[in-house]
Structures are given as C-alpha cells and as structure tokens.
Amino acid sequence: MTRNRLEAFSDGVVAILITIMVLEFKVPQGADWEALVPLVPVFMSYILSFVILGIYWNNHHHMLHTAERINGKILWANLHLLFWLSLFPFETGWMGRTHAAPLPTATYGAVMLMAAVAYLILQQTIVSHQGPDSRLREAIGGYLKGKTSIALYGLSIPLAFIHPWLAIGIYILVALIWLVPDRRIEAKMGG
Amino acid sequence: MTRNRLEAFSDGVVAILITIMVLEFKVPQGADWEALVPLVPVFMSYILSFVILGIYWNNHHHMLHTAERINGKILWANLHLLFWLSLFPFETGWMGRTHAAPLPTATYGAVMLMAAVAYLILQQTIVSHQGPDSRLREAIGGYLKGKTSIALYGLSIPLAFIHPWLAIGIYILVALIWLVPDRRIEAKMGG
Amino acid sequence: MTRNRLEAFSDGVVAILITIMVLEFKVPQGADWEALVPLVPVFMSYILSFVILGIYWNNHHHMLHTAERINGKILWANLHLLFWLSLFPFETGWMGRTHAAPLPTATYGAVMLMAAVAYLILQQTIVSHQGPDSRLREAIGGYLKGKTSIALYGLSIPLAFIHPWLAIGIYILVALIWLVPDRRIEAKMGG
Amino acid sequence: MTRNRLEAFSDGVVAILITIMVLEFKVPQGADWEALVPLVPVFMSYILSFVILGIYWNNHHHMLHTAERINGKILWANLHLLFWLSLFPFETGWMGRTHAAPLPTATYGAVMLMAAVAYLILQQTIVSHQGPDSRLREAIGGYLKGKTSIALYGLSIPLAFIHPWLAIGIYILVALIWLVPDRRIEAKMGG
Numbered sequence: 111m112t113r114n115r116l117e118a119f120s121d122g123v124v125a126i127l128i129t130i131m132v133l134e135f136k137v138p139q140g141a142d143w144e145a146l147v148p149l150v151p152v153f154m155s156y157i158l159s160f161v162i163l164g165i166y167w168n169n170h171h172h173m174l175h176t177a178e179r180i181n182g183k184i185l186w187a188n189l190h191l192l193f194w195l196s197l198f199p200f201e202t203g204w205m206g207r208t209h210a211a212p213l214p215t216a217t218y219g220a221v222m223l224m225a226a227v228a229y230l231i232l233q234q235t236i237v238s239h240q241g242p243d244s245r246l247r248e249a250i251g252g253y254l255k256g257k258t259s260i261a262l263y264g265l266s267i268p269l270a271f272i273h274p275w276l277a278i279g280i281y282i283l284v285a286l287i288w289l290v291p292d293r294r295i296e297a298k299m300g301g
Numbered sequence: 302m303t304r305n306r307l308e309a310f311s312d313g314v315v316a317i318l319i320t321i322m323v324l325e326f327k328v329p330q331g332a333d334w335e336a337l338v339p340l341v342p343v344f345m346s347y348i349l350s351f352v353i354l355g356i357y358w359n360n361h362h363h364m365l366h367t368a369e370r371i372n373g374k375i376l377w378a379n380l381h382l383l384f385w386l387s388l389f390p391f392e393t394g395w396m397g398r399t400h401a402a403p404l405p406t407a408t409y410g411a412v413m414l415m416a417a418v419a420y421l422i423l424q425q426t427i428v429s430h431q432g433p434d435s436r437l438r439e440a441i442g443g444y445l446k447g448k449t450s451i452a453l454y455g456l457s458i459p460l461a462f463i464h465p466w467l468a469i470g471i472y473i474l475v476a477l478i479w480l481v482p483d484r485r486i487e488a489k490m491g492g
Numbered sequence: 493m494t495r496n497r498l499e500a501f502s503d504g505v506v507a508i509l510i511t512i513m514v515l516e517f518k519v520p521q522g523a524d525w526e527a528l529v530p531l532v533p534v535f536m537s538y539i540l541s542f543v544i545l546g547i548y549w550n551n552h553h554h555m556l557h558t559a560e561r562i563n564g565k566i567l568w569a570n571l572h573l574l575f576w577l578s579l580f581p582f583e584t585g586w587m588g589r590t591h592a593a594p595l596p597t598a599t600y601g602a603v604m605l606m607a608a609v610a611y612l613i614l615q616q617t618i619v620s621h622q623g624p625d626s627r628l629r630e631a632i633g634g635y636l637k638g639k640t641s642i643a644l645y646g647l648s649i650p651l652a653f654i655h656p657w658l659a660i661g662i663y664i665l666v667a668l669i670w671l672v673p674d675r676r677i678e679a680k681m682g683g
Numbered sequence: 684m685t686r687n688r689l690e691a692f693s694d695g696v697v698a699i700l701i702t703i704m705v706l707e708f709k710v711p712q713g714a715d716w717e718a719l720v721p722l723v724p725v726f727m728s729y730i731l732s733f734v735i736l737g738i739y740w741n742n743h744h745h746m747l748h749t750a751e752r753i754n755g756k757i758l759w760a761n762l763h764l765l766f767w768l769s770l771f772p773f774e775t776g777w778m779g780r781t782h783a784a785p786l787p788t789a790t791y792g793a794v795m796l797m798a799a800v801a802y803l804i805l806q807q808t809i810v811s812h813q814g815p816d817s818r819l820r821e822a823i824g825g826y827l828k829g830k831t832s833i834a835l836y837g838l839s840i841p842l843a844f845i846h847p848w849l850a851i852g853i854y855i856l857v858a859l860i861w862l863v864p865d866r867r868i869e870a871k872m873g874g
Contacts, residue, residue, distance in 0.1 A: 115362060130324065214332055
C-alpha cells in the first residue's frame with residue numbers, strides 16, 4: 111500500500127474538520143455589534159482548534175514522510191487518530207458556546223489527550239514496522255514532546271474543574287510547544 | 302482511465318461521510334453531565350459506523366490496488382457502492398437518536414446489506430474486467446467474507462424487530478470479521 | 493498548469509456536493525414508518541441528482557483526459573460548471589420537500605440547463621485550446637448529446653408548469669441518454 | 684516536503700468552503716416565487732464570494748507552481764491564508780441575509796483585507812525561501828495587484844458605514860482586477 115492514499119485521505123478528513131468547525135459560527139439574526147458578541151468565545155475556541163489541527167497536519171506530514179511502506183496496523187492507528195480529531199468540532203463548539211464552562215473545557219482536554227495518545231500510538235506503530243533501523247525513531251528520539259503533551263493534557267482535566275482558564279492556559283502552552291517545527295525530523299530527513 | 306482518480310474521489314466521499322456523521326452530535330445547550338446523556342447513544346452508533354466505514358475504506362484500497370485499468374462499469378459499480386455508503390450518516394443519526402428503536406435499527410441493517418451487496422458487485426465487476434487471469438479473483442478466493450456478511454445483515458433485519466440489540470450484535474460481529482485485514486490479498490499482492 | 497490539480501479540485505467539489513445533498517435527509521423525530529414518509533420524495537430526488545452528478549463526474553473525467561494542457565480560460569470554464577453543479581443540493585432539497593411543486597421542478601430544470609450549457613462551454617474551450625488537431629473534437633464529433641440535453645432541459649421548464657412529472661420524465665430521459673458511456677471518446681482515447 | 688500535499692490540502696479546504704457557502708441557501712418552506720425572494724441577496728453574495736475564492740484558488744496554483752520546496756514557514760503562512768478564507772461562508776451568509784447592512788458589509792471587507800494580507804505574506808515567504816534568484820519574485824515584480832487590493836479593501840471598511848454599496852462596488856472592482864489572469868507569471872513560467 112502506498113503512502114499517498116493514506117496521506118490524501120487524512121488530508122481530506124482534516125480539511126473537512128477545519129471547515130466544519132466554521133459551521134459553529136451561526137449567522138446571527140441581527141446586523142450590529144451586539145449580534146457578534148455571543149460569537150466571540152466560539153471564535154476564540156475556533157482559533158485554538160484551528161492551530162492545533164494545523165500542528166497535527168504539519169507533524170503528520172513529517173512523520174508519514176519517513177514511512178515508505180504502510181501496513182494494516184498503521185492504517186488503523188491512523189484511523190484511530192482521525193477518530194479523535196473528528197471530535198474537535200463538537201468540543202470546540204461546546205467549549206465556545208458555554209463560554210468555557212468547566213465540563214466542556216475538561217472534555218475538550220480529554221479529547222486532546224486521546225488525540226495525543228493516538229498520535230503516539232501511530233508513531234510507535236510506524237517505528238516498529240520500520241524495524242531496528244527505523245528512520246523515524248532515530249529522528250524523534252524519545253518522544254519527549256508527545257509524552258509531555260500527554261502529561262499536560264492529563265493535568266488539564268482536573269484543573270478545568272478548579273478554573274477553566276487554567277486548562278485553557280495548558281492547551282495554549284501545548285500548542286506553543288508544538289508550533290516550533292520538529293527540526294530534528296526536518297534535519298535528519300532533509301525536510 | 303487511471304485508477305488514481307477513482308481512488309481519490311472515493312476517498313473524498315468517505316472522508317466527508319465520516320465527518321458529516323459528526324454533525325449529528327448537536328452541541329448541547331447545557332454545560333453539565335446531563336447535557337451529554339442524550340448524546341451517548343449517538344456516540345455509540347457513530348463509533349460503529351466509523352469502524353465500518355474504516356473497514357470499507359481499507360478493503361476498497363486493497364481491492365482497487367489489484368485493478369490496473371478501470372472501465373465505465375467499474376466506475377458505476379463504485380458509484381453504486383458510494384451511494385449506499387452515503388446513507389450511513391442518516392442511519393447512524395436515526396438509530397442513535399431513537400436509542401436503537403426497532404425500525405431505525407432494521408433500516409440501518411438494510412443499508413449495511415445494500416452496501417455489502419454493492420461491494421460484492423464492484424468486486425465481481427473488477428474480476429470480470431480482469432478476465433480469466435484475474436489477480437483479484439485469485440486473491441479473494443470464494444468471496445466467503447462478503448457472502449457471510451450479506452447473509453448476516455439479511456438476518457439482522459427481522460431480528461431488529463424481535464430485539465434491536467440482536468441486530469446490533471450482528472453489526473458488531475460483522476465488523477469484527479472484517480477487522481481482521483484481508484491477509485490473503487495482502488499476501489498475494491505484497492499489499 | 494497540470495491537469496491533475498484541476499481534476500482533484502473538481503473531484504473534491506463533486507464529492508462534497510453528493511454528500512451535502514444527504515444532509516437534506518433530516519433525521520426524523522419518530523421511529524416508525526410514518527416518520528419516513530415525508531423523506532420519500534426527498535430520497536427520490538436525491539437518487540436522480542446523485543445519478544446526474546455521477547454522469548457529470550464520469551464524462552468530466554473522459555473529457556479532461558484528452559486535455560494535456562490547461563490555461564486560464566479552461567480553469568474558469570470549469571469553475572463556471574462547478575458553480576451550477578453547486579446549486580444541485582438546494583434544488584434537490586427544494587423539489588423533494590415540496591413534492592415536486594411546479595416552480596421548484598422548473599428551477600431544477602433551469603439549473604440542469606445551465607450546468608449543461610456550462611459543460612458545453614468547457615468542452616468548446618478545451619477544443620479551441622487544442623487547436624485544429626484537437627483530440628477532443630475528433631472524439632466528440634458534433635456535441636449531439638450535449639445539444640440534445642440542452643434542448644430537452646429548455647423544454648422541461650415550461651412543461652413543469654403544465655405538470656411537474658412531464659419535466660421529471662425529461663430529467664430521467666436525459667440521465668438515461670448519458671448513462672450510456674461516451675464510447676466514442678473511450679474508443680478513440682483508449683479511455 | 685513536497686509541494687503536492689500542500690496543494691491537495693489547500694484545494695480540499697477551498698472546495699469545501701465553496702460548497703459550505705451553499706448551505707446558506709436554506710431550502711424554503713414555500714414553493715412559489717415569494718419563497719425565493721429572501722434568497723436573492725444571499726445568492727448575490729454567494730456569486731461574489733465564489734468568484735473571489737476562484738481567483739484565490741487560481742492564483743494560489745500559479746504561485747505554488749514556482750515553489751519547488753516547502754518549509755515550515757510556508758506551510759504556516761498557507762494555513763494562515765486558509766484561516767481567513769475559512770471565514771468567507773460566515774461573512775457571505777451574514778452580508779447576504781442582512782441585505783448588505785453596514786456592519787456585515789464592513790466585516791466582509793475586513794475578512795477580505797486579512798485574506799489579501801495573508802496572501803501577500805505567503806508570497807513573500809516563498810520569495811524569501813527561494814533566495815536572491817527567486818523565480819516567483821522575478822515573475823510578480825512589485826506585488827502591485829496585491830498591494831492595490833489591500834489598499835482598496837482597507838478603504839471599503841469605512842465606506843461600508845457611509846453606504847454599503849460603495850464597499851460592495853470595491854469588492855467587485857478588486858475581483859475584476861484579479862480576474863485578469865496573472866500573465867506575468869504565466870509568461871515567465873510557461874504557465
């Protein structure tokens with residue numbers, strides 16, 4: 111199985127998820143500034159989720175770039191990742207519309223956590239398929255970023271019930287950690 | 302006609318169907334656990350349909366991998382399959398929202414049945430286009446899995462009216478049968 | 493400009509249109525047969541539009557297969573076609589929900605007419621770009637099918653006001669004319 | 684990183700945005716001409732946005748055609764452009780439904796402005812990645828069209844509060860400026 115079709119399918123799902131999130135901006139009835147006010151928190155959560163999906167798409171590309179051959183396990187690990195990403199629009203809309211109430215903010219973190227775990231599983235599935243000389247393992251080293259993200263997302267869930275903005279602060283922090291492109295892979299693979 | 306465009310189009314439709322199913326999770330008004338309760342059965346049926354679509358996508362890939370040339374019949378057999386797959390979001394939402402009432406559960410099975418029949422027709426169309434030395438026929442042998450699925454889905458329709466969970470048990474069973482990747486094709490094609 | 497990106501973009505739009513039409517099947521509140529009754533005409537119009545979009549996708553593929561080079565005019569002629577196709581979900585839903593009332597049925601025909609005109613314009617744009625030795629012109633001959641469709645769609649608009657089913661009969665007739673694959677192009681191109 | 688995946692992803696997002704805009708045409712309850720009247724302004728704004736998205740897609744293609752290699756900065760500059768484009772369906776629906784009220788018309792211009800700025804940033808990111816012998820810089824010269832568009836969109840925002848149609852006139856003017864294909868790039872790159 112070639113890598114191309116897996117990439118194209120994943121790109122399609124992510125592209126649709128990004129644009130489906132936009133459907134949460136319901137066109138308001140009014141035409142004045144007040145009509146826009148309820149949309150502001152939805153807009154903020156949209157920006158956050160857009161950036162996180164962008165990061166996944168970016169790193170997903172780099173990761174698959176090292177995988178010449180795809181087997182059934184990699185395919186299902188990829189579908190598993192897409193499953194959790196597919197819940198982003200719901201969580202984004204719920205957190206936004208409730209103005210970051212505790213439970214929606216915590217479940218947002220839980221979905222982020224599961225997506226990060228699914229990403230790690232996909233990474234390790236590719237590494238183990240590549241065998242002892244895995245180019246990907248060499249490039250990513252010890253999964254430091256991935257494991258840090260998982261720990262932080264895990265922390266965010268209880269924090270959301272203390273104060274949602276503590277959790278949101280963590281979501282922004284994790285995004286910033288990843289916005290630095292994975293130069294290790296870029297360097298080793300020639301990007 | 303190259304295989305690539307047929308694959309890309311099918312991938313696009315399946316990617317969109319998966320994400321359109323997510324639209325059935327309407328963002329709730331409330332922000333507490335009770336607001337999530339009505340979404341649980343919709344979520345369960347989403348997981349089931351996501352896995353089934355993933356199986357179709359996976360096996361569709363393996364099958365088309367053996368088809369070097371595409372003719373008009375294959376194209377229409379493929380569109381026929383996509384037609385039945387396109388009804389998944391409706392059936393998923395209906396079965397989920399009615400908490401697996403008999404009729405929605407039975408019609409879910411009926412759409413699964415038609416999709417399985419359409420898949421078999423596509424398979425046979427490719428085999429007959431490849432002629433006596435068909436790589437695909439050699440690989441799939443006697444269509445055992447496909448025909449078993451069709452029989453089980455056919456059985457599920459009356460069972461749904463006795464008790465919906467009998468039918469849902471069958472849907473899960475068929476998914477498990479297919480989750481085992483088609484190693485015969487993988488082995489023969491170098492998958 | 494390569495043909496591939498134009499094909500991929502057109503495929504994406506058509507794949508999305510097909511699945512967006514499905515959104516017109518609103519999941520009903522009830523769980524019995526009566527809940528399905530209002531969906532029957534929507535379903536019938538969905539089948540019709542699905543087949544027509546399938547025909548466009550099929551013939552669009554064959555046509556672009558002959559076009560090695562794409563210029564700005566071809567690109568805009570293609571976007572013009574996609575514009576009219578993008579109105580299919582609206583027309584399909586309107587005709588279906590109103591049980592084929594005269595005006596929705598007539599505007600359905602008007603959109604079909606404009607799409608057929610746009611297809612003809614795209615065809616002639618490619619032919620004139622290919623110059624005197626155009627492979628496409630040689631293959632399609634006198635545009636007979638396209639011009640017949642346009643005449644029939646034009647006829648359907650007044651007929652819809654006499655009786656909508658006269659117009660729907662014409663829509664089915666035109667679909668049947670096109671369901672016969674364009675063997676002339678297939679034969680000449682080895683399609 | 685190859686250019687292809689970036690193109691495919693961008694194409695996917697634009698294709699989905701175009702079709703999501705169509706969802707703003709809510710199928711009316713009635714079946715007479717009066718039922719269509721409220722849709723006319725939504726339809727007009729759809730045509731405008733469709734043409735503008737078509738222009739972006741067209742020019743985006745020409746621009747990326749000159750970029751052999753993609754780095755992380757280009758990827759994020761591209762996502763930034765897609766972010767602003769993703770707000771088109773909301774703005775199109777809002778401006779249409781409010782019959783071009785001042786604020787929706789002004790925010791439509793603001794989103795157009797940001798998209799034009801994002802396009803310029805993407806262009807300059809590619810140019811600076813290509814270095815002193817940039818094929819793209821040579822082809823585009825002094826960014827005249829892009830900077831003119833930005834100035835005009837900036838002007839449209841206050842004008843929308845004087846009279847919305849002054850702003851809409853500017854949106855149409857900018858579209859006309861861009862509808863002329865960028866022959867400089869086509870000429871230098873062999874299109």
